[in-house]
Amino acid sequence: MVLCPEHPQKMLLADEGRLGILHSIEGVDRVVVLDFTAELAALPYERFVRETLGGLVDLDAIVVGSDFRLGAGGEGTVDSLAELGRARGFDVIGMELLDEGGAPVTATRIRALLGEGRVEAAAGLLGRCHFVTGEVVRGRGEGTGFGFPTANVCVPAALCLPAEGVYAGYVTHGDTAWPAAINVGKPRSFSPGEEGAPFLEATLLGFEGDLYGAVVDVSFVRWLREPRTFSSIGELERVVLGNVSWVRATLGERGIALRGEASS
DSSP states (O other), X not given: OOOOTTOGGGGHHHHHHHHHHHHHSTTOXXXXXXXXXXXXXXXXXXXXXXXXXXXHSOOSEEEEEXXXXXXXXXXXXXXXXXXXXXXXXXXXXXXXXOXXXXXXXXHHHHHHHHHTTOHHHHHHHXXXXXXXXXXXXXXXXXXXXXXXXXXXXXXXXXXXXXOSEEEEEEEEXXXXXXXEEEEEEOOSSSSTTOTTOOEEEEEESSOOSOOTTOEEEEEEEEEEEOOOOOSSHHHHHHHHHHHHHHHHHHHOSSOEETTSSOOO
């Protein structure tokens, strides 16, 4: 389904997943989200620390990565922040970046892997499967004839979709995750003229009901194949059912209750 840059309210979904992860970390008392406006970006780091951070919390320490930069022009390095901290009575700790395979683990590195469809390698750096959050909307309807429910997910443009292709993964709503074959890409065999509109379409195993309007998480476990154009509905159906069979054999065919047993 089409990405949603034209619906600013859906951009909130981009933060919900990350906020959920942060809130789940033991010892985190509060997560503060600031709107990154032009005015905020233009603040010198001294004013940001004094007026913005200082207006929210009593600062005892700031812990950042060793390559961290803050404020206009990136002038708030670890060293300059430490100097400010000595004057204002707080500590600054620059943590060395986690290394994996001889290179630091960074968001840029993970995004590059996702851009190549290497979701398993990305998961190794993240410590979890990459996922996106979006709203289930009505799609073109081609998937309904294959015998499996299909969720067309409207994904905020700010989220990082992996490369075009078909993946095995899960669609999670509430406390249940359903195994799914997930297609990320552009319409090739249908709807000529819409090739410029990216979409995410997931074929769910074990699901019954109606997800329209629901907010779901889509997790990417494994790359299955590249996108392709099909010459007929029959060819499309054979390939799709082959993808579904792989998911069934590997991830299962029933929803997984995240707080208990698999659902029927």
